[in-house]
Amino acid sequence: MPVFNFVSYLIGYVIILVEGDSPEKFINLALGNGVVLWDITSIGKDRLLVKVRLSAVRTLRQVARKTHCRFWIQKRMGIPFLYLRIKRRKSMALGIVIFVLGLYFLSSFVWFIEVTGNRHYSSAEVLGVAAEAGLKQGVLKKQLKPKIIEKVIQECLPDISWVGVTVKGTKVVVETVEKTQVKKEKNENHAHVIAKKTGIVKEILVINGQAVVREEDTVVPGQILISGTPEQGQSAGEAKKPLYVHAKGIVSARVWYNGYGEAYLKEKGQRYTGRTATRLILKIGFKELRINPSGIPFTKYKKEVTRKILPSWRSFKPPVELIKQKYYELENYESVLSREEARQKARQKAWAKVKKQIPEQAGIIRQETEEIAGKQEELVRIRILVETKEDIGLEKTF
Known part of the structure; x- marks a missing residue:
């Protein structure tokens, strides 16, 4: 079938509207005369849409007279009709030729x-x-x-x-x-373990260095948890001096996150329907030539414009530009939610905000959901509070 459609496009075909008391006789007699018909569609009582090759139109006139039917050409498709359209619009044909030659010429350069x-x-x-x-x-x-x-x-x-x-x-x-180069680490890689967020310390596991906080201590971002400068004395009576190390360890803490979401019981707005339309315009100098139909089939839409310009060569800028205008259809909508549905929607929004904050390795200990009372009865507000247990340590060199 794809080969048949391709050949039909090359030699040209038309879409005709057949009317009469007996369009079925028209179809049968046409087929009997060797006329190839396809995509036969009924669009009402005694009315058919049919595709037929251009060369068979003359034969169909005789068939129409014999069956007392009439037909009208609704649409012309294929290379022959495209050639006629281009021939009538010589400036567009010239522009296309210039555009193709320009592409060929410019494609031989590095841009x-x-x-x-x-x-x-x-x-x-x-x-x-x-x-x-x-x-x-x-x-x-x-x-x-x-x-x-x-x-x-x-x-x-x-x-x-x-x-x-x-x-x-x-x-x-x-x-x-x-080439791979081994970088010298800063100050022989001395480091502290610091807090990367606020929390209450629950467990400390020191691998290297010295802990400077205890369980149940509240810590803030940047605070040292495990020091990389534990003090050592050389001998009895001597002052202690620091011994620099790369501190390592795990500091588990309780951390809290919260998220807020809201939803209206009545919502109005615009949304995409999924339907789109595209217009192509070939601009040559100050003249614009539409390549496809110019009508916009939507009353409400969002427009997106992209331009493709040939790259300049030295001081020469080709005056040829292809403009693509894409239209996305919009429709008005109004939805009414029950209070429970609004709570669920607000809860989903709040949880989505919380989820973005929580690290993957964190374990959730507790979760609380609270509905916030407000003056607007048609608006439902939800706040979610989540408590986690996670490693808040971050190695920082010094």
């Missing part, structure tokens, strides 16, 4: 260069070296010599161990792999 894998060197540094080897925006693709570019980049940037230059259409991707 975009992307650098990947670089960490130590900036993209600007890599692109600067690549430009010296002949890789830059606006250069002809056939003038590029990827192997030479790769060699120059490796010679000028010694921390890069491998380079790959790949041409993908009008884009060139420079892939780099840098």
